[in-house]
Amino acid sequence: MPEWNLKRFFGVAPLLLLAAxxxxxxxxxxxxxxxxxANLPEGKVDPATAGTISGKVLFQGEAxxxxxxxxxxxxxxxxxxxxxxxxxxxxxxxxxxxxNVYIHIKDGLTPARWAPPAQTAKLDQNGCVYAPxxxxxxxxxxxxxxxxxxxNHNVHAECQKNPAWNESQAPRAEHKFKKFSNEETIFPFTCxxxxxxxxxxxxxxxxxxxxxxxxxxxxxEGVPPGTYTVEAIHEKLGAKEGKLTVAPSGAAxxxxxxxx
Ligand SMILES: [Cu+2]
Numbered sequence: 001m002p003e004w005n006l007k008r009f010f011g012v013a014p015l016l017l018l019a020a021x022x023x024x025x026x027x028x029x030x031x032x033x034x035x036x037x038a039n040l041p042e043g044k045v046d047p048a049t050a051g052t053i054s055g056k057v058l059f060q061g062e063a064x065x066x067x068x069x070x071x072x073x074x075x076x077x078x079x080x081x082x083x084x085x086x087x088x089x090x091x092x093x094x095x096x097x098x099x100n101v102y103i104h105i106k107d108g109l110t111p112a113r114w115a116p117p118a119q120t121a122k123l124d125q126n127g128c129v130y131a132p133x134x135x136x137x138x139x140x141x142x143x144x145x146x147x148x149x150x151x152n153h154n155v156h157a158e159c160q161k162n163p164a165w166n167e168s169q170a171p172r173a174e175h176k177f178k179k180f181s182n183e184e185t186i187f188p189f190t191c192x193x194x195x196x197x198x199x200x201x202x203x204x205x206x207x208x209x210x211x212x213x214x215x216x217x218x219x220x221e222g223v224p225p226g227t228y229t230v231e232a233i234h235e236k237l238g239a240k241e242g243k244l245t246v247a248p249s250g251a252a253x254x255x256x257x258x259x260x
Contacts (some may be wrong), residue, residue, distance in 0.1 A: 043112030075129030097216020130199035
């Protein structure tokens with residue numbers, strides 16, 4: 001399971017990222033904070049006062065049954081899935097929580113320029129499925145795109161706040177390295193060869209984001225004390241937000257509830 005953590009910033013681990021494949025893109029949702037970047041102070045975390053934001057994304061009602069993806073048009077894709085692969089547009093975990101929800105601080109942070117981590121984020125194409133299905137990256141962070149498959153893919157970054165691009169990638173070709181300079185939550189990656197392939201990326205100005213995993217929980221470490229608007233964004237079920245206050249060295253919690 002790919003995992004990106006914020007060790008560089010906070011010395012603690014973190015974020016849950018999961019692989020999958022989905023369908024039906026939604027319009028991008030743009031976050032609010034926008035300040036001229038060049039003159040901003042460098043973002044720093046003071047470990048003496050930093051706190052955490054954690055919580056869960058719940059799902060009420062009957063979990064939708066995702067369709068099995070028909071990969072019969074390409075046996076090299078199909079044979080990589082011994083059991084039928086289902087779309088992961090809406091993934092409800094066994095504990096009635098929702099996976100692949102992008103959570104971020106939408107508002108309330110002191111404007112700052114956060115340096116991207118040296119660590120690359122990764123997006124793989126494996127079994128003709130993008131993995132991870134949903135992830136967050138920082139503005140300016142390298143996104144390393146792999147094709148682990150024996151087939152051609154065509155990676156299409158369908159951004160709106162960043163220049164969109166569409167490039168083929170041959171089987172086990174050299175990895176692509178891409179950056180996104182503008183905050184954008186969230187936009188899809190598609191593949192022009194395999195219409196079922198879809199991943200989502202949230203580009204953040206700051207490192208305070210997470211993605212819910214197989215237990216529906218999330219945790220954001222190293223948060224400066226303050227009062228924040230926290231937003232949850234699901235690719236199909238949309239955005240929700242809530243407010244909370246992180247006390248010095250405090251642990252704030254928040255829950256979001258979606259339903260069918
Ligand atoms: Cu493809």
